[in-house]
Amino acid sequence: MLRLRCKARNGTHLMQGLTHQSCVQELKNKVEELTGIPCDVQKIMVGYPPSSLDLSSGGSLKDYPIKSGDTLIVEEERSKPESHAKEAVTKDRAPTGPRLESAPVLARRVVPADNSCLFTSVFYVVEGGVYDPACAPEMRGLIAQIVASDPASYSEAVLGKSNEDYCAWIRRDDTWGGAIEVSILSKFYQCEICVVDTQTVRVDRFGEDAGYHKRVLLIYDGIHYDPLQRETPGSDSPPQTIFSTADDIILSQALELADEARRKRQFTDVNRFALRCMVCQTGLVGQAEAREHAKETGHTNLGEV
Structure with missing residues (x-):
């Protein structure tokens, strides 16, 4: 069983019920369920510093660099077009008069x-x-x-x-x-x-x-x-x-x-989050320890655990 911890914009921290055989679409559907971010505008990142996962080719989760216990950072990709469902609703809605501007x-x-x-x-x-x-x-x-x-x-x-x-x-x-x-x-x-x-x-x-x-x-x-x-x-x-x-x-x-x-708990406590050096496997807690470790060893490839 692969347990993915999701650190999303709305503060959700755990996703369970996915395996390495689960397909990418199952992951996207679960993320949408937890965060409310539609599948077609999700940006899913992993690692420290976070790097974006290219999930466009589909497949199963075993094809991607996601390990048990990883934290996924989920954002809405605003540069992408809005979902087709929302687009369809907009098209079907008849104009009701001149567009009114709201307050800034x-x-x-x-x-x-x-x-x-x-x-x-x-x-x-x-x-x-x-x-x-x-x-x-x-x-x-x-x-x-x-x-x-x-x-x-x-x-x-x-x-x-x-x-x-x-x-x-x-x-x-x-x-x-x-x-x-x-x-x-x-x-x-x-x-x-x-x-x-x-x-x-x-x-x-x-x-x-x-x-x-x-x-x-x-x-x-x-x-x-x-x-x-x-x-x-x-x-x-x-x-x-x-x-x-x-x-x-x-x-x-x-x-x-x-x-x-x-x-909405849209923040990361950098003084308490757990990290691991991917070079020497040393466990670290917080940004201060990570910086000190990098200064002493030159190791900068860190992953959140």
Whole structure:
């Protein structure tokens, strides 16, 4: 019996009743049952850092790198077309009059969990809603250049590794950005970057005391960043991603969004989740132990257990 633990957006943590002989469609149906995400827009990821499973070829679960006890991360792939069922309902519905615009709302714009979600999200908001997943290498290189040019400010005490090692590390496409990188990007783009945490329901404001006039917002669930944008349902106008630093209403709305996510348990406790080094099989608990292990051994291939 293969037991798959599903860490989904709605907080569901266990899936049972699947075997290695189960087909991919059975997995998708079970995920839809637990999360409400339709089969045709599911994005299923596994491993640490998470990598997306290509389930398009079907087959049985034994054909995929899924082991007993693995945690699956499930997201809705918003770039895919909506389900045919929903499409059919829309087509059958007769128009009832002119389309009315709703009030603007603050919403999450989901980006891929590809180890570069921070860079994709920051680029999206500072560029006014431009989605470009190819921006990550350039932004990583930019950060490396800034850090290398100022070894006094970016010392080993600040970076957790030597300036040279950090610059090589951040350029790799399998490393994750965090507070250091957000701080550097805030200075480079001359704007306040507010990160709303869904576990603690707090806002960390980078560049708060720098006198910037622009503010952008990200939402963070413990392992993943997404950009926040103000959009108007029913409107063709582009979303707003840049706000005034005098606009505290937008911060209140961001906190409401984070609190809703917390109540739905849409977060990962990075201080408690269990990991295993896939190189030496050492068991680890939390992000801090994982980082220390990687620093001591150079092993970065970690899997969640």
